[in-house]
Amino acid sequence: MTQVIPAPVSVTPDRHGGGFALSRDTVISVDRGAKQVGELLAGVLRPSTGYRLPVVTDRRHGSGISLSLGYVPARLGTEGYELSVDRHGVSVKAKAPAGLFAGVQTLRQLLPAKAESRTKQRGPWTVPAGKIVDFPRFSYRGAMLDVARHFFNPDEVKRYIDQIALYKINTLHLHLADDQGWRIEIESWPRLTTYGGSKEVGGGPGGYYTKAQYRDIVAYATARNITIVPEIDMPGHTNAALASYAELNCDGVAPPLYTGIEVGFSSFCIDKEITYQFVQDVITELAELTPGPYLHLGGDEAHSTTDPDFIRFFDRVFPMVEATGKRLVGWHEFLKATPSTSAVGQYWGTTDTNDLVAQAAANGNKILMSPASKAYMDMKYDENTPLGLSWAGFTEVDDAYDWNPGAFVRDVAESAVLGVEAPLWSETLENSDHIEFMAFPRLPAIAELGWSPWSTHDWASMRSRLAAEAPRWEAMGIDFYRSPKIDW
Numbered sequence: 001m002t003q004v005i006p007a008p009v010s011v012t013p014d015r016h017g018g019g020f021a022l023s024r025d026t027v028i029s030v031d032r033g034a035k036q037v038g039e040l041l042a043g044v045l046r047p048s049t050g051y052r053l054p055v056v057t058d059r060r061h062g063s064g065i066s067l068s069l070g071y072v073p074a075r076l077g078t079e080g081y082e083l084s085v086d087r088h089g090v091s092v093k094a095k096a097p098a099g100l101f102a103g104v105q106t107l108r109q110l111l112p113a114k115a116e117s118r119t120k121q122r123g124p125w126t127v128p129a130g131k132i133v134d135f136p137r138f139s140y141r142g143a144m145l146d147v148a149r150h151f152f153n154p155d156e157v158k159r160y161i162d163q164i165a166l167y168k169i170n171t172l173h174l175h176l177a178d179d180q181g182w183r184i185e186i187e188s189w190p191r192l193t194t195y196g197g198s199k200e201v202g203g204g205p206g207g208y209y210t211k212a213q214y215r216d217i218v219a220y221a222t223a224r225n226i227t228i229v230p231e232i233d234m235p236g237h238t239n240a241a242l243a244s245y246a247e248l249n250c251d252g253v254a255p256p257l258y259t260g261i262e263v264g265f266s267s268f269c270i271d272k273e274i275t276y277q278f279v280q281d282v283i284t285e286l287a288e289l290t291p292g293p294y295l296h297l298g299g300d301e302a303h304s305t306t307d308p309d310f311i312r313f314f315d316r317v318f319p320m321v322e323a324t325g326k327r328l329v330g331w332h333e334f335l336k337a338t339p340s341t342s343a344v345g346q347y348w349g350t351t352d353t354n355d356l357v358a359q360a361a362a363n364g365n366k367i368l369m370s371p372a373s374k375a376y377m378d379m380k381y382d383e384n385t386p387l388g389l390s391w392a393g394f395t396e397v398d399d400a401y402d403w404n405p406g407a408f409v410r411d412v413a414e415s416a417v418l419g420v421e422a423p424l425w426s427e428t429l430e431n432s433d434h435i436e437f438m439a440f441p442r443l444p445a446i447a448e449l450g451w452s453p454w455s456t457h458d459w460a461s462m463r464s465r466l467a468a469e470a471p472r473w474e475a476m477g478i479d480f481y482r483s484p485k486i487d488w
Contacts, residue, residue: 001130003468004109005444006168006451007461014129020063020085022111022125027064028055034067036223037100041065044108048117048475049125063089065107067100073133079170079225080135083107085127099135101225102168106132109166113471138405140368140419141450142171142229143443145435146378146426148178148240149261150200151207156432158220163436163478165224167447172221173229173296173421179239179258179266183208184230184289188281189245196244196257201427203259214289222291229329230286233298234279235305235313239266247274261427264303270313280320287324295326299334300348311337318343329368335360344418348372350392353410361416369405370421375446377438378425381481387428388438397483401445401462404454420450433479440473440480441466463487 001011022045030038038055046053059066066089072082078096081103085091092103110128114121143164145152152160161172176184182196185208197208209217218228238248239258246254250269258266268275287295297317302310314337321328328343335345335356341364347357350373361367369375372392379395380388400422406414422443429435445462463486470488473480482488 001110001128001132003465004106004132005462005465005469006448007456007465008106008132008134009453009456010133012131014086017129018087019126019128020087020089021127022049022051022053022123024051025063026051026053028053028067029059029064030055030057030067031069032057033069033097034100037097037104038067040101040223041067041104041107045111045115045125047119048115048121049123050120065090065092067092067104069094069096069100071095072099076133076135080133081106083132083134085110085129085131087129090127098170098225102134105166105168106134109472113469114475116472116475136168136451137453138417138419138450140171140421141169141447142173142368142419142421143169143439144173144175144370144421144423146175146178146424147183148175148426149180150204150426150430151181151183151197152426152432152435153207154209154213154217156435157217159432160435160439161217161221161224161226163439163476164443164447165226167444168451169443169447170225171227171229171294171421173231173423175231175233175425177232177240178237179263180260181206181208182240182244184214184232184286185209185211186282186285187211188285189278191244192241196240199257199259201259201261204430211289218289218291227292227294228290229292229294229296230290231296231298231329232282232286233300234317235268235270235310236264236266236300236302237298238268241278242266242268245278248272248278263301267302267304268313270305270309276316279317283317283320283324287326290326293327294329294344295321295324296329296346297321297334298331299337300331302333307336314339332357332367335365339365341365344368346370346421347409348376348423352408357409358411361412365416366418367409367412367416368418368421369408370423371403371408374400374403374408375420375422376425377422377442378427378429381483387434389425389427395442396485397441397445397466398459398463398485400442401449401459403449404457405449406454420446422446436479437481440478441469441483441486444469
């Protein structure tokens with residue numbers, strides 16, 4: 001029970017040992033509000049065990065797995081759970097389905113790694129006896145996938161959703177538009193995708209999500225307790241939009257599509273009224289697609305926009321987001337435009353000091369921690385890494401683990417930190433194997449920073465637990481990096 005990632009709040013192994021073994025007669029009994037979670041668990045275990053594992057709401061069955069909603073201590077919140085195992089069965093209790101889902105992810109890690117296989121394996125399928133009581137440190141535990149520089153199709157995004165969900169990540173931030181491509185259908189401005197989405201870094205064919213495809217991704221994520229956070233970066237990182245519509249440019253001339261990786265050269269035309277009509281239309285359609293609470297407007301690296309123009313732009317745009325009822329998120333540079341205190345600043349700097357972020361936290365804004373030198377999973381592991389960039393330095397798995405999101409930026413108290421997010425930019429990434437190579441083993445390490453109490457933070461323990469995950473990743477077909485920091 002001590003090999004789980006993220007480390008639980010409390011683990012009490014049964015002093016007599018033993019445990020519960022799944023069998024052909026095992027059933028998964030659920031409360032009515034837990035049926036979806038039960039079916040997801042059964043969907044993981046049926047192929048590997050070969051067992052029927054029926055999901056039932058009738059609790060008169062014998063031994064099995066029980067997922068129940070009801071009273072648990074208040075400190076567990078909506079994502080916490082209690083998991084108990086004895087020779088008669090497994091019980092997961094929580095206040096809400098999100099807590100049951102988290103408990104089921106822990107249960108998966110307590111089973112043999114080959115339980116994740118998509119083909120039938122030989123048992124036994126024993127869960128060790130004991131009790132776990134668990135709940136998250138931070139409410140926001142995120143991963144980000146850049147689908148703008150290289151496009152990843154819906155199946156590739158869903159594959160990543162399944163992988164991050166195992167480690168109790170509960171948000172997926174999709175970077176949907178940048179200089180190299182526009183990836184989400186906007187019906188009022190159709191050339192954004194048909195033309196602006198037709199390329200990617202290196203000149204490949206790009207791609208985009210129709211609204212129906214995007215809604216399907218959102219629903220898939222929601223079933224796995226993951227909120228999609230869509231980002232349209234502005235006023236910089238906008239060449240794909242500027243290339244699609246000449247009228248968005250100050251000189252009325254559309255630039256060519258861009259397939260390189262330089263940043264900071266593009267900007268919306270701050271003085272044109274059509275700019276704000278465009279942004280209004282995009283925000284309105286994006287909010288309609290977004291059941292979650294957040295809209296991300298970027299705001300970073302707007303080097304071609306003066307500070308006065310940057311502030312003037314966001315003075316017009318911030319109210320547009322607020323009118324949708326969504327909560328505004330932006331990279332920390334947008335804080336210089338002084339959004340309302342409900343807005344979230346995402347810190348991506350490489351140092352432990354930032355006056356803009358500290359002042360925003362003092363004003364009451366929440367801060368999302370993504371320091372590039374720790375949390376950017378597109379940074380190379382070392383000088384020999386075939387993928388990724390290195391502008392923020394090399395980031396081995398111990399570097400990704402060795403920082404405290406609640407105390408990383410000076411003068412930003414833990415109470416001001418909304419959580420942690422691990423961005424994965426895609427300048428050099430073209431497929432799921434590339435995503436997995438850069439995200440594993442670093443993503444589980446960063447996930448632990450978001451979920452587990454700081455008191456559990458221990459690199460010796462983490463490296464042992466990561467090593468134990470290797471057979472699971474192999475069974476799942478995850479193309480992970482075998483870091484020399486870990487005894488695989």
